[in-house]
Amino acid sequence: MLIKNIGKTSISDDGRSRGLTEADVTDESVYVKRRQVLKGLGFAGASSLLWANGVGGINTANAATFKTKSLEVVKSNSDLVSDTLTPEAKVISHNNFYEFGAQKNEPQENAQKFNVDPWSLTVTGEVEKPFTLDYQQLFSVFDLEERIYRLRCVEAWSMVIPWLGFELSKLIKRAQPTSKAKYVAFKTLYDPEQMPGQSSRFLGGGIDYPYVEGLRIDEAMNSLSLLSVGLYGKTLPPQNGAPIRLVVPWKYGFKSIKSIVEIKLMEERPPTTWNILAPGEYGFFANVNPEVDHPRWSQASERRITRGGLFTRNRIKTQMFNGYGEQVADLYRNMDLRKNY
Numbered sequence: 441m442l443i444k445n446i447g448k449t450s451i452s453d454d455g456r457s458r459g460l461t462e463a464d465v466t467d468e469s470v471y472v473k474r475r476q477v478l479k480g481l482g483f484a485g486a487s488s489l490l491w492a493n494g495v496g497g498i499n500t501a502n503a504a505t506f507k508t509k510s511l512e513v514v515k516s517n518s519d520l521v522s523d524t525l526t527p528e529a530k531v532i533s534h535n536n537f538y539e540f541g542a543q544k545n546e547p548q549e550n551a552q553k554f555n556v557d558p559w560s561l562t563v564t565g566e567v568e569k570p571f572t573l574d575y576q577q578l579f580s581v582f583d584l585e586e587r588i589y590r591l592r593c594v595e596a597w598s599m600v601i602p603w604l605g606f607e608l609s610k611l612i613k614r615a616q617p618t619s620k621a622k623y624v625a626f627k628t629l630y631d632p633e634q635m636p637g638q639s640s641r642f643l644g645g646g647i648d649y650p651y652v653e654g655l656r657i658d659e660a661m662n663s664l665s666l667l668s669v670g671l672y673g674k675t676l677p678p679q680n681g682a683p684i685r686l687v688v689p690w691k692y693g694f695k696s697i698k699s700i701v702e703i704k705l706m707e708e709r710p711p712t713t714w715n716i717l718a719p720g721e722y723g724f725f726a727n728v729n730p731e732v733d734h735p736r737w738s739q740a741s742e743r744r745i746t747r748g749g750l751f752t753r754n755r756i757k758t759q760m761f762n763g764y765g766e767q768v769a770d771l772y773r774n775m776d777l778r779k780n781y
């Protein structure tokens with residue numbers, strides 16, 4: 441039931457995905473059918489991790505390709521979502537992950553040998569019960585659910601992605617934060633041998649690694665904040681942040697830090713990578729806001745990446761909080777969102 445081919449991704453010479461491919465069509469329709477099967481089962485009684493045999497969930501495009509594995513979920517928000525999913529082939533080939541190169545095609549090209557098992561995610565800082573999860577525990581300690589979210593990059597493109605994961609709040613509660621825990625800091629793996637962007641200013645965009653991010657504790661505890669371990673029914677490809685990454689859908693994409701090794705509860709606001717690099721352009725909050733432009737471009741609209749090529753008409757209006765205002769506007773009710781960009 442969960443067996444499917446990931447499809448071959450097409451990258452043209454300039455690194456841009458070509459238009460509609462066979463893989464785009466097959467991927468999405470097979471995926472939708474799979475979800476209908478899951479719906480029929482009510483998601484009940486399924487094991488949370490289903491290691492696939494044979495070709496199941498494994499990208500057979502070339503032998504050096506990272507192997508993803510099928511995952512099972514206990515529930516999904518798909519009934520509540522009307523946006524068209526971005527085809528899987530685009531989700532995994534148009535990426536920002538500067539550790540593997542600053543061009544959109546480079547993460548997929550340079551990350552296929554990324555070794556995610558063994559992995560170690562430490563939860564520490566202002567907590568009563570610090571703990572560490574190993575690779576297998578990332579998929580087994582918490583029930584996995586599917587969350588289809590819009591992802592809005594600060595560069596004014598967007599996608600709709602079916603993530604698999606669990607609420608960040610569950611992990612934080614497990615660690616029992618102390619009363620001093622006001623912020624949550626996240627850190628990406630630092631491993632220049634595996635991540636060529638970390639040892640080359642040219643590839644890595646001048647970032648001072650490791651990549652770090654942060655949330656206020658109430659933002660982190662909001663039920664939309666997700667720790668994702670998969671997309672499109674399988675474990676994350678490395679270019680999307682394997683084995684575990686944050687997804688905060690009402691904020692610009694750079695807050696959704698990838699390949700996390702440490703989550704630290706803190707009393708002080710932690711430094712964050714893009715804010716360090718260009719504080720006038722990227723704030724700590726980074727809430728999607730069509731009324732507050734980036735100093736160098738408008739944020740009023742965005743290019744939605746769907747099927748279709750460059751000339752597809754896919755310019756849409758950007759929504760306040762990326763359309764999640766009902767769930768998150770309260771977090772900012774006394775704040776000036778122009779100052780706190």
Ligand SMILES: Nc1nc2c(c(=O)[nH]1)N[C@H]1C(S)=C(S)[C@@H](COP(=O)(O)O)O[C@H]1N2
Pocket residue numbers: 531534535536537538539591592593594628651679680681692693694695696697698699
């Ligand atoms: N460690 C790390 N996390 C990162 C980034 C990065 O360069 N390094 N890029 C961010 C940006 S700018 C975006 S838009 C999203 C993109 O996620 P995706 O490639 O899965 O769509 O990842 C975010 N997380």
Ligand SMILES: [Mo]
Pocket residue numbers: 536592593594595692693694
């Ligand atoms: Mo981004």
